Amino acid sequence: MKHHPTTFKTSEILELLWAYQGVIGIRPFSEGNREFLDVLFGASRKLAVALKRTPIPQNINRNDIATLIGLIDEQAVTNHTQISPRILDLVDKLKERLSEADSKPTIQGSLSELSTDYSRITAIFGPASGLGDQITFFQFFSALKNHCPDAEIIVYSLYPDIWKKLIPGVKEIEFRGEPMRPFEDMAKVTSEEEYQQSELVFYADFESFDLHKKLVPPKPNRDVLELAMGRWKVSMNEQNSPWYKVKVFNALTYRNNYSYVDALSGDLLGVKLHNALWKPVVDYQNNTDTKSTFKVFLNTFSSKELPYTPEHWAQLVLEIKKKAPRGVVLELIVFPGLDKLTQDYVAGILKHMKTYNPEMQAKVLAHPDGSEVNPQNAIDAILSQVADFDCCITLDTFTAHLLPLFGLPTFVIAYKENYEFWVPSPWTFYVTLKTVESHLPELMGNVIQTMRKVQPGNEAMQKVVAAGEYAKADCFDENAVQNIVGTLNSLLQNIDKEFPYLWQARQWLFKWSQLAAADRSDPVDSGGLYPFLFAWTSSEFYKLLYLLCSTKKEKKKSAKARKAPQRSSV
Amino acid sequence: MDLSEHTLIELTDVVMRFKHCVEMGDVGTLHSLLVSDSQLNLNGRFLSREEFLERAETWVQEYQRPNLRFDSIEDCEVNDSKGFISQTVQANWIDTESWEENTKHGLITFELIKPDPMEPWKVTGLTIAAVPSSIMQVLGMGKGQNFGFLPTQLSSVEGEGDVYRFKV
Numbered sequence: 001m002k003h004h005p006t007t008f009k010t011s012e013i014l015e016l017l018w019a020y021q022g023v024i025g026i027r028p029f030s031e032g033n034r035e036f037l038d039v040l041f042g043a044s045r046k047l048a049v050a051l052k053r054t055p056i057p058q059n060i061n062r063n064d065i066a067t068l069i070g071l072i073d074e075q076a077v078t079n080h081t082q083i084s085p086r087i088l089d090l091v092d093k094l095k096e097r098l099s100e101a102d103s104k105p106t107i108q109g110s111l112s113e114l115s116t117d118y119s120r121i122t123a124i125f126g127p128a129s130g131l132g133d134q135i136t137f138f139q140f141f142s143a144l145k146n147h148c149p150d151a152e153i154i155v156y157s158l159y160p161d162i163w164k165k166l167i168p169g170v171k172e173i174e175f176r177g178e179p180m181r182p183f184e185d186m187a188k189v190t191s192e193e194e195y196q197q198s199e200l201v202f203y204a205d206f207e208s209f210d211l212h213k214k215l216v217p218p219k220p221n222r223d224v225l226e227l228a229m230g231r232w233k234v235s236m237n238e239q240n241s242p243w244y245k246v247k248v249f250n251a252l253t254y255r256n257n258y259s260y261v262d263a264l265s266g267d268l269l270g271v272k273l274h275n276a277l278w279k280p281v282v283d284y285q286n287n288t289d290t291k292s293t294f295k296v297f298l299n300t301f302s303s304k305e306l307p308y309t310p311e312h313w314a315q316l317v318l319e320i321k322k323k324a325p326r327g328v329v330l331e332l333i334v335f336p337g338l339d340k341l342t343q344d345y346v347a348g349i350l351k352h353m354k355t356y357n358p359e360m361q362a363k364v365l366a367h368p369d370g371s372e373v374n375p376q377n378a379i380d381a382i383l384s385q386v387a388d389f390d391c392c393i394t395l396d397t398f399t400a401h402l403l404p405l406f407g408l409p410t411f412v413i414a415y416k417e418n419y420e421f422w423v424p425s426p427w428t429f430y431v432t433l434k435t436v437e438s439h440l441p442e443l444m445g446n447v448i449q450t451m452r453k454v455q456p457g458n459e460a461m462q463k464v465v466a467a468g469e470y471a472k473a474d475c476f477d478e479n480a481v482q483n484i485v486g487t488l489n490s491l492l493q494n495i496d497k498e499f500p501y502l503w504q505a506r507q508w509l510f511k512w513s514q515l516a517a518a519d520r521s522d523p524v525d526s527g528g529l530y531p532f533l534f535a536w537t538s539s540e541f542y543k544l545l546y547l548l549c550s551t552k553k554e555k556k557k558s559a560k561a562r563k564a565p566q567r568s569s570v
Numbered sequence: 571m572d573l574s575e576h577t578l579i580e581l582t583d584v585v586m587r588f589k590h591c592v593e594m595g596d597v598g599t600l601h602s603l604l605v606s607d608s609q610l611n612l613n614g615r616f617l618s619r620e621e622f623l624e625r626a627e628t629w630v631q632e633y634q635r636p637n638l639r640f641d642s643i644e645d646c647e648v649n650d651s652k653g654f655i656s657q658t659v660q661a662n663w664i665d666t667e668s669w670e671e672n673t674k675h676g677l678i679t680f681e682l683i684k685p686d687p688m689e690p691w692k693v694t695g696l697t698i699a700a701v702p703s704s705i706m707q708v709l710g711m712g713k714g715q716n717f718g719f720l721p722t723q724l725s726s727v728e729g730e731g732d733v734y735r736f737k738v
Contacts, residue, residue, distance in 0.1 A: 516582070
């Protein structure tokens with residue numbers, strides 16, 4: 001049995017430092033995630049301490065290491081964008097001196113399907129992945145758990161308490177302030193049995209850092225994956241194979257991160273999540289009735305520069321209220337963020353709300369145990385109350401990815417049309433900064449109206465939704481296209497002429513019949529038509545029909561169904 | 571497959587052939603699409619097939635780069651031998667005299683028959699109705715309006731989005 005040394009080499013520490021400083025230097029940080037910026041500073045300082053303690057290679061100048069440590073100590077919120085490039089330049093220079101030829105060649109090519117017999121799966125989510133990016137991997141992670149039902153699963157995350165909620169039974173280790181912890185733990189081998197244990201390690205991040213080559217210690221039965229969402233890339237080494245294999249998914253059906261995750265599941269697990277791309281933990285079920293208040297969960301923060309003042313939000317809510325159906329009482333629950341700055345910002349929103357909407361109920365989200373929201377309990381605070389919310393408005397991508405998984409209709413304000421990040425959920429609606437004013441109040445009015453309908457969609461509506469969902473989930477062939485044309489045509493013959501976004505349906509009836517006519521005269525592979533299916537099922541008209549056709553359940557039952565899974569004991 | 575969607579797809583194909591004739595200036599094929607006693611209405615004026623085709627010849631001479639963009643099906647009624655389909659359209663062309671590019675929005679409605687299952691569809695009625703520009707102005711006013719109380723973009727964020735990548 002061989003023991004990997006637990007003392008990290010300077011080159012390994014520099015690799016990690018490069019990753020953390022890259023995030024600090026390149027990722028935008030506003031008030032919305034100042035707290036996470038502190039986490040990254042803390043990790044860098046821990047790496048600086050490790051550099052001080054580790055043996056320094058002969059070809060490295062000790063003064064360079066001292067300069068590096070000095071820069072890390074100096075780094076703060078006020079200067080991080082200036083200091084980080086200097087650190088990265090110095091780390092680059094040092095890495096160059098330490099560069100060793102890769103011990104194994106890397107080849108581009110197809111990947112092997114993963115074993116179903118792993119005794120352990122270790123997942124590490126790196127610092128470049130935002131919480132929203134992490135949640136995007138849920139679809140793959142969930143399929144992986146089904147692929148290896150007997151494996152013990154350990155997850156290392158910088159965001160506390162997320163994976164236990166999404167995948168009950170996993171052991172979750174928060175490694176804030178301990179950047180080397182996952183790699184230290186993997187290097188510890190206490191018995192021959194553990195050394196021979198069949199194991200999968202996957203390192204998932206937004207960027208590709210090649211840490212699978214540089215920091216994951218090799219073992220005879222250890223398969224290692226590195227997933228880089230921002231590059232739609234996967235790297236792999238199986239059972240200490242002499243090759244590193246890499247594949248970049250350039251030709252995805254939809255240019256969307258969920259499509260990348262779907263492709264991963266196809267290649268590595270042999271299961272497509274199908275063209276639905278996205279599956280919730282809990283399905284949407286209508287839980288409002290005509291008497292209840294309509295509870296809106298609002299998250300106004302983002303890692304990027306905040307576009308609005310607290311007063312803007314109060315004005316926007318007023319416009320939404322104007323478009324809400326008559327008799328609907330909106331109640332606002334506002335996410336306070338994780339920093340003093342964000343708490344002050346939210347206090348400003350509530351103050352302006354009193355001016356613009358004196359009668360509107362609005363409060364700050366608190367944990368059900370009465371404590372204020374903090375980094376440790378934020379996910380629990382949100383998910384333990386998700387069943388009580390009727391919808392969410394969010395600027396932040398983490399709630400955009402998280403809350404639809406629990407069946408909550410979510411309105412996302414995107415900074416721009418960066419479709420690759422958009423959640424392909426039937427109950428997630430997008431507007432951009434340019435269209436918020438003109439679209440969001442009306443859209444929300446229409447959705448609230450739809451959610452409050454007691455009668456579900458009629459048969460013709462249900463057939464349109466069934467045709468779309470059939471094509472997404474099972475089989476998208478010529479018959480599926482004709483089925484969409486036929487059901488949509490029948491619906492439009494008798495639909496209420498005031499039905500919202502009817503113009504979209506009329507456009508799509510033409511588009512689908514044009515596609516069917518074209519396919520008849522010059523048949524094409526149905527894969528080429530998937531982007532049209534994606535666009536159709538992403539239209540507001542289709543989504544409203546979908547909600548309407550899901551309006552079947554009684555309030556109590558559905559509220560219970562939407563409740564987040566309980567904290568699992570590990 | 572239901573007969574109606576089969577027919578609707580065929581009607582769409584006729585519409586696309588009509589579009590092709592207009593865009594290619596192919597008056598001969600346009601002639602073959604219309605039955606001899608077809609009812610043709612251009613912005614309220616009834617025209618015979620010959621009058622309509624004569625006008626079409628003139629348009630071909632006077633207008634360059636005509637383009638019809640069909641947007642949506644406003645109405646349709648189909649069975650195995652008769653069809654009615656009404657579509658919104660945006661027409662663009664370059665006027666060779668003024669050398670300006672023009673755009674008009676309108677509705678084009680086809681009435682069609684298929685006397686025999688083996689024969690192609692024929693146009694028995696065609697209505698081309700442009701939306702008057704005064705109405706377009708009214709329609710445009712209330713749609714997608716910003717009241718200006720929110721900023722719509724940020725100079726520091728525009729162009730960055732969520733995509734950030736490192737030098738590697």
